[in-house]
Amino acid sequence: MINFPALLQAANPQLPPAGDGVFVIFTLIKLVIVFSIYMVSAALLTLAERKISAWIQGRHGPNRVGGRGGWLQPAADGVKSFMKEETYPAAAYKPIFILAPVLAFIPAMTTIAVIPFGAPLPTRWGLIPMIVADLPVGFLFVLAISSLGVYGIVLAGWSSNNKYALLGGLRSSAQMISYEISMGMSTIPVLLLAGNVTLSTIVTQQAYGGWNVVNLTIAFFIFLVAAFAETNRLPFDLPEAESELVAGYHTEYSAMKFSLFPISEYCNMVTASALMVTLFFGGWDVPFTGRDNIGPFSGWLTLLSIVIFLLKTAFFLFFYIWVRWTLPRFRYDQLMSLGWRFMLPLSLAYIVIIATAVLILDSAGIHRGAMYSSILGVLNMALVVIVFAILDRGRIISPAYGRARADQIAKLRAASARSPLSAGAID
Amino acid sequence: MAIGVKVLDRPIEDVSYIRATLKGMGLTLKHLFQEKVTVQYPEQKWGISPRWRGTHRMLTTETGKAKCVACGLCPTVCPANCIKLVPGEDEQGNRYPLVFEIDEFRCIFCGYCQEVCPEEAIHVGRHYENSEYSRAGFVYDLERLTSQTHPVCEMWDPEDPKGE
Numbered sequence: 001m002i003n004f005p006a007l008l009q010a011a012n013p014q015l016p017p018a019g020d021g022v023f024v025i026f027t028l029i030k031l032v033i034v035f036s037i038y039m040v041s042a043a044l045l046t047l048a049e050r051k052i053s054a055w056i057q058g059r060h061g062p063n064r065v066g067g068r069g070g071w072l073q074p075a076a077d078g079v080k081s082f083m084k085e086e087t088y089p090a091a092a093y094k095p096i097f098i099l100a101p102v103l104a105f106i107p108a109m110t111t112i113a114v115i116p117f118g119a120p121l122p123t124r125w126g127l128i129p130m131i132v133a134d135l136p137v138g139f140l141f142v143l144a145i146s147s148l149g150v151y152g153i154v155l156a157g158w159s160s161n162n163k164y165a166l167l168g169g170l171r172s173s174a175q176m177i178s179y180e181i182s183m184g185m186s187t188i189p190v191l192l193l194a195g196n197v198t199l200s201t202i203v204t205q206q207a208y209g210g211w212n213v214v215n216l217t218i219a220f221f222i223f224l225v226a227a228f229a230e231t232n233r234l235p236f237d238l239p240e241a242e243s244e245l246v247a248g249y250h251t252e253y254s255a256m257k258f259s260l261f262p263i264s265e266y267c268n269m270v271t272a273s274a275l276m277v278t279l280f281f282g283g284w285d286v287p288f289t290g291r292d293n294i295g296p297f298s299g300w301l302t303l304l305s306i307v308i309f310l311l312k313t314a315f316f317l318f319f320y321i322w323v324r325w326t327l328p329r330f331r332y333d334q335l336m337s338l339g340w341r342f343m344l345p346l347s348l349a350y351i352v353i354i355a356t357a358v359l360i361l362d363s364a365g366i367h368r369g370a371m372y373s374s375i376l377g378v379l380n381m382a383l384v385v386i387v388f389a390i391l392d393r394g395r396i397i398s399p400a401y402g403r404a405r406a407d408q409i410a411k412l413r414a415a416s417a418r419s420p421l422s423a424g425a426i427d
Numbered sequence: 428m429a430i431g432v433k434v435l436d437r438p439i440e441d442v443s444y445i446r447a448t449l450k451g452m453g454l455t456l457k458h459l460f461q462e463k464v465t466v467q468y469p470e471q472k473w474g475i476s477p478r479w480r481g482t483h484r485m486l487t488t489e490t491g492k493a494k495c496v497a498c499g500l501c502p503t504v505c506p507a508n509c510i511k512l513v514p515g516e517d518e519q520g521n522r523y524p525l526v527f528e529i530d531e532f533r534c535i536f537c538g539y540c541q542e543v544c545p546e547e548a549i550h551v552g553r554h555y556e557n558s559e560y561s562r563a564g565f566v567y568d569l570e571r572l573t574s575q576t577h578p579v580c581e582m583w584d585p586e587d588p589k590g591e
Contacts, residue, residue: 056455058464326455327448388445 022125030132038112042266043074045317052321077259084255089161092252096159101253101260104152107145108267114141115274116200118284118306122297130284130302131200138198139191142275143184146230149268150176153232153239153249156261160252168248171332172239175229178339179236183226185347186219189354190279193376203283211287213280215376216354217384220280222347227272229339231265233320235327238335273316277309284309346387353383477581480536480551483529484579485572493573494548497522501540501549509533510540527569532562542582550579 047062047070054061066072088094118130135141150173157169190212191197194205206212213220229236240248250261277283284305330338357379366372466473485493497514509532515525540549554577559565 052459055459055461055463058458058461060463060465060467322452322455322459326451 026128027132030130034112034117034132035109038109038267038270041270041317042263043078045266045269046077046262047071047073048317049321049324052318053325056322056325081256081259086257087252087254089252091161093159093161096155097252098257100152100156100159101257101264102152103155104149104264105260105267107148107152108264108271111142111145111271112267112274114138114199115271115278116203116283117274117309119302119304120297121299121302127297129200130306134198134200136198138196138200139187139202139279140197142199142271143180143187146268146271147176147180149230149264152261152264156253157239157249160249162252164245164247165249165251168239168241168245168251171241171245172232172249175232175236175238175335175339178336179226179229179343182222182339182343182347183230185344185351186222186226187279188347188351189216189219192351192354192358199278199283203278203285206282207285210373210377211280211282211285215373215380216280217380218346218350218387219354220276221387222343222350223276223279225338225343227276228320228323229335231268231272231320233265233269234324235330236335237329238332241329269317269320270313273313273320274309276316277312281312350383353379475553475555477553478583479553479555480538480580481554481577482531482552482557482575483534483540483567483572484550484552484575484577485527485569486548486550486579487573491573493524493527493569494546495524495527495544495569496546496548497524497527498545500543500545504539504543506537506539507533507535524569527572529567529572531557531565531567538580538582541580553578553580 050073051061051070062070062073064070065076088097113132114135116129116131116134120130121128153172153176154169157165157167157172160166190202193209193212193215194202196202196205202212209215228234232239238248239245240250242248245251250258253261286305286308357376361372361375366375485495487493497512499512499514502508502510502512509530511526511528511530512524513526514522516522536551538551541551544550549572552575554575557565
C-alpha cells in the first residue's frame with residue numbers, strides 16, 4: 001500500500017502535514033466542487049456573453065428556454081451539440097483532427113488547480129487550504145500549462161486541411177507566443193514583491209502589503225492585455241476572425257468537437273480572470289479589512305473569502321465580455337507591433353525599475369509594510385503618468401488615429417497643393 | 428514610414444488608443460442599461476399601416492354572397508396576371524363569378540384590383556402571416572377569399588393624402 005500523504009508531503013514540503021487519508025479525501029472533495037463550479041460557470045458564461053452583448057445592443061438576448069431569463073439556454077446548447085452530426089472533411093488528418101479539441105480543452109481545465117480560492121478552512125483534522133493543488137512551482141505551472149493550449153488550436157487548424165483553418169492556427173501560434181512572453185515578464189515584478197512563486201504566498205503578501213494593482217499598475221495593464229491575447233478574445237481574436245477567415249481554426253469542426261473550442265475558450269477566460277484576481281487584486285483577500293488575514297481562521301471567513309474571490313472573478317469575466325463588445329479587432333501588424341515593440345520592452349523596463357526599487361528599499365532597511373507600499377505606490381503613480389500620458393501618443397498601437405480636424409486637413413491640402421506632384425494631376 | 432508621407436503631429440486626445448478605448452467602454456456601459464428595442468414577436472406585434480397591402484379578401488353582401496359581379500376588370504388590370512375569373516349568369520341575368528381564384532404567389536400586391544373594382548368587392552388585406560403547407564394552398568379560391576376576416580387595406584385617397 002502506497003502512503004499517499006507521505007508521498008505528497010515529500011513532493012511538496014510546504015504542505016502542512018495532515019492526518020492519514022484526510023488530505024486525499026479533502027482534495028477529492030475540493031476537486032469535485034471546483035470542477036463543478038468551473039464547468040457550470042463556463043456554461044453560464046456562454047449565456048452571459050449572449051445576454052450582455054444583447055443588452056449592449058439594446059436587445060433582450062436569449063429568453064425563451066427556462067423562463068424569461070433563458071437560464072436553460074446553455075443546457076439546450078449542450079444538448080444540441082451532442083445531437084448534431086459529426087462531420088469529417090475528406091482531406092482532414094483524422095487522428096489529430098479528433099485529438100485537437102481535447103488538446104485545447106485539457107490545458108484550459110488544468111490551470112485552475114493551482115489558484116487559491118479561499119481562506120484556509122479549520123477542521124478538527126487540521127487546516128484545509130482552499131486550493132486544489134498548492135504546487136511549489138505555483139505560477140510557473142500556470143504559464144507552462146496555459147501555453148500548451150496553443151497546440152490544440154494549431155493542430156486543429158493544420159489537421160482540418162483548410163486554408164482558413166490553417167491561417168487561423170498560424171495566427172494563433174504567432175499571437176500566443178508573442179504575448180506569452182509579455183505575460184510572463186509582467187508577472188516578474190509581482191514575484192519580486194512576493195519573493196515566491198506560489199500563488200498562496202502572493203495572496204498573503206498582497207493581504208499585508210496592499211493589492212498589487214495599486215503598486216504595480218503597469219504590470220497589471222500588460223498582464224490584462226496579454227491575457228486577452230492568450231484567450232483569443234476580442235480585440236485579439238485574429239485566429240477566428242470571422243470576416244477574414246470564415247471561423248478560423250474551427251471552420252471544419254461540428255457538433256461537440258466544435259463546442260469544446262468555445263468551452264475551452266471560456267475556461268481559459270475563467271482561469272485568466274482568476275489569475276488577474278490572484279496576482280493583482282489580492283486573491284481571496286477581503287477588501288478594506290486587515291484582520292481577516294491575521295485573525296483566527298473560521299468557516300465563516302472561508303465562506304466570505306470564497307464569495308469575495310468569486311465576485312472579483314465575475315467582475316473580470318464581465319470585463320472580458322464588455323471589452324469584446326466594445327473594441328474592434330486589431331490588424332495583424334498592429335497586433336505584432338503592440339506585442340513586440342511596445343509590451344515586451346515595457347515589461348522588461350518595468351522589471352528593471354521594480355527590481356531596482358526593491359533593491360534600494362531593502363538596502364535602505366525599509367521592511368515590507370505601509371511605508372514600503374506607499375513608496376512603491378508613489379513610484380507607480382509616476383510610471384503610470386509617464387506611460388499613459390507621454391508614451392501613448394499614437395505609438396502604442398501605431399496607426400490608430402482619430403479623425404483629423406478641419407485645420408489639420410487644410411494644412412495637408414495646402415502641403416499637397418505646393419507639391420510638384422499635384423500640379424494639375426489630381427484635380 | 429515611406430518617403431514623402433506627411434505625418435501630422437496630432438494632439439494626444441486624437442491619437443490616444445487608451446483614451447478612445449475608455450470612451451468606447453463608457454458608451455457601451457451606458458448602452459448596457461438602455462431600454463430594449465426588441466419586439467417579442469409572437470406575443471407582441473407591431474401595428475401595420477392602414478395602407479398595408481397583404482393577401483386578398485372578397486367582401487360579401489348581407490346574404491353572404493360575394494359582391495363580385497364578374498365584370499372582368501381585375502383580371503384585366505392585374506399586372507401579374509394572377510386572377511382567374513370565369514363569369515356566370517343566373518336566371519335574373521345577374522352576373523356572378525363561377526370561378527374566382529387568386530394565385531398569391533404570382534400576386535405582386537400592387538392593389539390595382541381593389542382600386543379598379545366597381546363593386547368594392549375584392550380587397551387587399553392588412554395581414555401578413557400567410558404560411559401554408561403546400562404551394563397549392565396559396566391559390567385562394569372564392570370560398571377562401573370570402574371567409575377571410577382580416578381588415579382590408581384603405582387605399583390612398585388623393586383628396587386626403589395623409590389619411591386623416
